Amino acid sequence: MLRKIIDDESGKKVDEEVMNAITIDCVVFGFNEGSLEVLLVKHATGISKNRWGLPGGWIKEKESINNAAKRLLKELTGLNNIYLEQLQAFGEPKRFPLGRVITIGYYALIKSDDYDIVAGFTAAEAKWFKISEIPELIYDHSEIYNFSLRKLKRRVRQAPIGFNLLPEKFTLLDLMHLYEEILEFKMDKPNFRRKFLKMKLLIDTGEKQKNVSHRAAKLFKFDKEIYKKLTEKGFIFEF
Amino acid sequence: MLRKIIDDESGKKVDEEVMNAITIDCVVFGFNEGSLEVLLVKHATGISKNRWGLPGGWIKEKESINNAAKRLLKELTGLNNIYLEQLQAFGEPKRFPLGRVITIGYYALIKSDDYDIVAGFTAAEAKWFKISEIPELIYDHSEIYNFSLRKLKRRVRQAPIGFNLLPEKFTLLDLMHLYEEILEFKMDKPNFRRKFLKMKLLIDTGEKQKNVSHRAAKLFKFDKEIYKKLTEKGFIFEF
DNA sequence: TCAAAAGTGTTATGATTACACCCATGA
C-alpha cells in the first residue's frame, strides 16, 4: 500500500482522511539582514533521512488545496495571514521514489520580524538558508525551488508583493536592498527613490530611524488600501 | 467507488491504470478571422449531459502530467507540437459534484490553419466559441477559463507566444490585430510596426499578399531561432 | 571633523504617443 509506505517513510501518522497521491510543498521565503532566505526541513527517518527538503504535507479530503497550504504553513510557522500563492503542480512519474505522487507547489513570503516562531513542525529540524547556500534537496524539490525563485522575480516587478518580506516600517533603502537581493542587480539610489515615491504607494510614518551612525532615514509603510484604491482607478504597478 | 461513478458519468471506459482523483482540463485557444476562440466540448451523458465544458481527461499512472496534457490534446485535435503550458491546480473540495477531484489546468495555443482537425474526441460535440460568446460551463471550468485568459494576456506581453496562434506567414497588421484581440485595446498602426520591427524577431519572407483589393502587404514569419539567439545574448522581449 | 548613508538636482538619451501624410492596388 502506498499510503502505508509513505506513513512509515515520513515517520508520521496520517490520522485524518487525506487525499492519496497528492501532496503540497511550500517554498517559504524570508528576508533577514539583507539576505533572501528559504525555510527548509530535515527529514528524521525513512529514505530521505538527514536530507533537506521543502516543508509539505497531505491534503485533507474536506479542505481546498489553498487551505491545505495555509494550514501546513500555520503548523510550520505559527503564523496566520501569510502571503501565499500557488506555483503549479509537479508531476513527473518518478519524482517520488516510493510511488506515484503529484505535488502542488506553493510559495509564501513572511516578515522577518515575525518568523523566529519556527515551532515544532512534524519533520525534524527546520532552518533558514540563504538562497546562495541552498543544499541539495530531496526528490524534485530543487526544481520546485528554482521555479519559485523565477516566479518571485517576475512577480515582484508586477505586484508590490515584496512588502510581505519587510517589517511594517522600513526605509527606502531597505526596500531597494530587498529588490536588489531578489532581482540580483545593483540599483541607483536616487532613481529608485524617485521612481517608488512617484507611485504614491508609500506612507511617510513621520518617524525616523534611531541610533544609526549617520543621518536617520524616514520610515515608510506600505498601505494596501492605497494600493487597492490606485488599482481600482486603473493604476498599474510596474517596477 | 469514485472511479466507477466517474466512468458512468462520462460514459467512457477507463482502460488503463489512471490516477484517481486527479484530472487535466485544457483551455485551447485559436485565432480565426480576427477573433480569439476557445475549443469546448459537450458532454453526451451523465449529470453534465448537454452542457459545455473544457476538454480534459485522466492522467495515466506512468505518464508525466505534461505528457498527459499533450496526449489529451493530440486525441482532441490530432496535432503534435502544440504550444502548451500549465496554468495551475484547481482544488476546491466541492468543485466536482461526484467526489473529490483535483484538476490541473493547461492552456494551449494552436494555429488557425491547422485546426479544422477536430477529430472524434471521446466526448460528444466539439466546437469553437468566440471568447465573447462563451456559454456557462460545467463545474469550475469558468474559473479555469478566466484564469487562462488572464494568464494569456500577461504572457503574450512577455514572451512571443502569440505567434503560435498565427499561420506561418502573416502581415504586420495580422499580428497587430491578434494583440488587439487578446489585450482588448486598439493600437496605433505606425507605432506597432516600428516597435515590432525594431526587435528583429520577424523575417521578411519576400512574399506579399495576393488578391487583396488594396496594396499588398509584406508577409513575415517569426523565427524561433532568431528569438533563441537574441535571448541567449540577453535580449528581453517586452511588448 | 570624518565617515556613512540620506536625500536633491541636472542632463543626455531613448522610448512612447499622437497624428499627418503618401503609396499601391483591385474594383
Place this chain on the structure above:
DNA sequence: TCATGGGTGTAATCATAACACTTTTGA
C-alpha cells in the same frame, strides 16, 4: 478614381540612467 489598407515621417512628451552634489548624524 476611389476606397482600403500598407507604409513613412515627425514633433512633443515622458521615462530612464548616470552621476555630481548637498545634508544630517553619531562616533
